[in-house]
Amino acid sequence: QNRKIVVGALRFTSHAGSFVALERGYFAEAGLDVELKFFQAAQPMAVAIASGDVDYAVTAISGGLVSLADKGAIKVIGGALSEEPGIDGQKILASDAAFKAGLTSAKQLGGRTFGMTSAGSSFHYMGSKVAAAEGVQMSFKPLQKVGAIIGALKSGQIDAWVIVPHIAKPLAGSGAVHVIGNISDYLPRYQVTTVFTSAKNAAGERDKTKGFLAAFGKGVHDYNAAMIDKAGGEAGVNAMVDLIHKYVYEDQPREKAAPSIINGTMRLNENAALNVASVRDQLEWFQAEGLVDAKITLDTLLDTSYVETFEA
């Protein structure tokens, strides 16, 4: 039974689970004929799941995702990218101008402007959490596009931002911005991205969904083993980089792409296990900010019947 499914993805290393599972035939073993569908941003991908154009995808939890879940369109069924103390995770960045003016650590964020794509995005959540932890107030600038945020940060028009390491490190390397902290210091086990699907798949297509999660889990395992635990040594890393390079930075030569891919390494949850505590915290924060309906419960968002859950 070769069942055709469409998996949504962004060209980020954090989607490596799907890439590995496809390249190494784990999906095929599960009887799934997977077509990868690439997006420019997470939000349309969530909508595409709701519309039925895409079956499974991985993305950060955002207000839009919760909203779609509330409309009965989608369910979160597993976890993917996580912060983990000790592993390079998302970086808090300061613009050069702000850095020179004294913004050298997250403690000085009070009164600063913080970039985000839009209200209810993960950037908004992280920025708020950091500010709350430091007991300061920041203003948030919605700039819609990552490109616009980078431009604004480089030219000193916003003071701070937070972003995944493979974007943060080259930026910091150019001297235009500075790393002033790690998200893992504030949200140590932050469930950054999750696996989700349409409510219909979650409820009615249990076999297919199980198959997908199993194959995805194997991909994640291979990725973690190769890139974080370095089980295969240098050769293992190189093989994995080669594989990922087919999907990420494909228009750049291997030598140029490799450091970016390696820089982007972060832990993906083994077996797509889901940190329910982090998800709950995020949902409560969205509700507290008035971004989503206050009556939404965790059950509306999550279908925990597929993967192991944990609270951390």
Add this chain to the structure above:
Amino acid sequence: MSEATAPGQAPVEVRFRGGGFAPKANRWAGAVVFALAIAFVEWGTRAGWISALTLPRPSDVLGVFVELWQSGLLFKHLAPSLSRLVVGAAIGASFGVTLGILIGLFSHVRAALVPVVAAIFPIPKIALLPLFVIWFGIDEGSKYALIAFGTFTPTVVATYGAVDNVDRSLIRMGQSFGLSWRSIVLKIVLPGAMPGILSGLRISLAIAIILLVAAEMLGAEYGIGAYILEAGALYDLERLFAGVVILSLLGVVVSSAIGQIEKRLLGWRS
């Protein structure tokens, strides 16, 4: 063709074969169509055969309006958008009219700049957003600039077209009475180009409203465009539609305002 009339025949009236081909607009019917469409969607969303994912319930959209109104948020969003619209469109339109007149009057300017304008026209303004951040900052500057840029090109094209269309015989008349170049431009070319410039402005302002959303992608906290974008990001269809309806009303208001100006300024047209 001349033939004797059959004598016994009774006279018949000439058959009517004119009329038609002169449709008239009718405000009433438009309102009825809107009401029907809204009622239809309301029914569909209530009955469930229009899914909540596809369209919001009109009554909920109305609810959002009421809320926006009561909380005062409506004006908090409307005020900055209007000021961006006014400033941006004023900058774009005044530069556009000026350049359009220069192109209309001077061969050298025309030769040099018409191709540039033609090349700029099909550039999508959203593509340039990242650049606008660097060039004009993320504050009001870039919003004004984006709207100004968007209104500029159509205004230029409309204006120089209008100048080209000024009746040449009026200009020859001016010359034949020995009017100075300045008088001809101020008293003949400009008033003669006014109808074309105003109808160009109608399009430019519609474009300015459309660009409001793009402009408010850049670090706007308040504004109708920002409101729509946030609603879109949160997939909150009620608020999305409320925002869209506001823009659409804004468009209708602006267009009828230009209609009023035309009536005032162009009363001389027969």
Add this chain to the structure above:
Amino acid sequence: MSEATAPGQAPVEVRFRGGGFAPKANRWAGAVVFALAIAFVEWGTRAGWISALTLPRPSDVLGVFVELWQSGLLFKHLAPSLSRLVVGAAIGASFGVTLGILIGLFSHVRAALVPVVAAIFPIPKIALLPLFVIWFGIDEGSKYALIAFGTFTPTVVATYGAVDNVDRSLIRMGQSFGLSWRSIVLKIVLPGAMPGILSGLRISLAIAIILLVAAEMLGAEYGIGAYILEAGALYDLERLFAGVVILSLLGVVVSSAIGQIEKRLLGWRS
């Protein structure tokens, strides 16, 4: 006024006071302006007084072009964009022309739909992107729909304006010769509206090109719009400009293609 001529005076030639006010375009000058602008930016970026953040070096943009060409990526991007443009604009324009003609001919249709079209006009299409995904899917459907939607409204407005402007005396002539309604529409109204429809199409197609970027925000991997968006996201100015230049060229090509069609079809205009 009649006065005796002072007899001894020598005849003088009449003073020339005509001419002017008839600017002509000149292709050459446009090319020179482009060349100068490019040379200026090249100089500025090389010398450093234009920062690399502000503008890319034109020679680098050219390099990107060469690379795009050699790698064959140019066509990989161009082909889907062109097909979206053609299909979307064809759908939008044909629906637009049809509806425009109906509005032009029938009072009821006009009364019912003109306000709807006026209300739809100022709605920014990007605001509706999330809805388009639900309505039309993320594949080509939504891209076609977005471009079609964007070209539809201006085409409708241009078409019914063109039908309204068809010389009524020609229609009365047709009626006076007892032509059928069908003949009048096909042989008088349609050909008479053609110039207006074509010049409306010029604007609609420019809008279609602009909307390409918005359309390719929706899950497009290849396409000029997607290329520009990706370049923008990475703040890669060279590639961003390369993409923008392609769109601009596309606009110029489309506009001159319509010029050719006009020359062909409208040779009867004096």
Add this chain to the structure above:
Amino acid sequence: MDIRLDAISHAYGGTEVLRDISLEVPTGRIVCLVGPSGCGKSTLLRFIGGLERPSAGRVLQLGSPPEGCLNPLTYVFQDFALLPWRTVRGNVSLVLEDHGIRGARADAIIADVLARTRLTDFGRALPKQLSGGMKQRVAIARALAVNPAVMLMDEPLSALDAQTRELLMDDLVGLWARQPFTAVYVTHNLAEAVRLGHRIAVLSRRPGRIREVVEIDKPLAERGYADPELEAARQHLWTLMREEARAADEELIDV
């Protein structure tokens, strides 16, 4: 086929345009309508052709149109009303197509009417290539093609320059001489009226009423330049109209 106007009155909205017009148009004669600007001449002609309906009164057709008549009441317009996108032939064939006349039959008719209007060499020309006089001759050829019972001519010469007008008047007289046609001929030009009209109806200023109907018995072919009889008729008409014409010209148009 005769035409009879039976007590026609008309008002556009509040403005009364025509009041109680009765007139007879006998077969084979040219009836001229003269009158100051805006007195309702064109309106009256539209009633006769069935393009508009009067508020009161009737336009009657007496007898049936002759054999082979495709369009009994046929107009010739002041502005020619040629389709600019069709050639001379195409403009003539336009009015035949709807009657199912195509191919050889159409060609024969077109060749005939173009010959009668001396346009044979210009069949392939587009209207934009023609002078005003030629355009009006095409319009006349088109009218002749449908073999009308009555021609309704609304200032057919007034868009032409004086010399062309002169030439075309000769052409019309020639056409009528070869084959008399029935016509209602609206004009401002008294010289035209006395040259072409068998019967001349003078309308008053708006609201148009019939002030006088002048009959001129001299055969068309014999009417020449500086004919004292015609000149007298023209003088008479001009005295009838002079003051009204001046008053009509000095009315402000309210828009």
Add this chain to the structure above:
Amino acid sequence: MDIRLDAISHAYGGTEVLRDISLEVPTGRIVCLVGPSGCGKSTLLRFIGGLERPSAGRVLQLGSPPEGCLNPLTYVFQDFALLPWRTVRGNVSLVLEDHGIRGARADAIIADVLARTRLTDFGRALPKQLSGGMKQRVAIARALAVNPAVMLMDEPLSALDAQTRELLMDDLVGLWARQPFTAVYVTHNLAEAVRLGHRIAVLSRRPGRIREVVEIDKPLAERGYADPELEAARQHLWTLMREEARAADEELIDV
């Protein structure tokens, strides 16, 4: 101030329009230019007014313009050329403003010329409210306001209907009778030419050459209807032009 045309020839691109035209326009007389369509009458008038320059030959001014003349060579155009956004007064004051004439002085001039053209009551009307005849009278008033040495009139009556033309011709004769002016009057209309012209230059078909210059000595005021002398002159002119006019009318316009 007299005008002398000195061997004027002109070509537009490859088409020769005028060939070797020499003509004298004496002070206080009306010189008519008649000729078939496209023979270059308007072009010649533009040369006289300095709006265009001939390829060869010169237009000479003999003597200086009279005292108080603001614009020696002043046009009256066929299409009136009134600014539609200015009232009648505004259209007249337009040509005074550039000479610094404003306020009371301007008012006096405007009142005078409006009175002479019987427009006193219409000073506040917009062009769209006026009939064609009134519009042309405004244009004439405007021309009179600058007190011209020579009026250049390009078919000033040809856009009007026959009756208004008749009325305006009377007006022009009246104006001239009260205060003779110098004019070059272009027309197609031979009746106008023999009614208004002291000297009538007949041009041939393109390229325009002077075929004949006819002098009519009878004073303007005495020229009436059906005057046999004028009728003879007209007949003569028409025989000169008839064939050329027909040929000119049947030329295809290449575009």
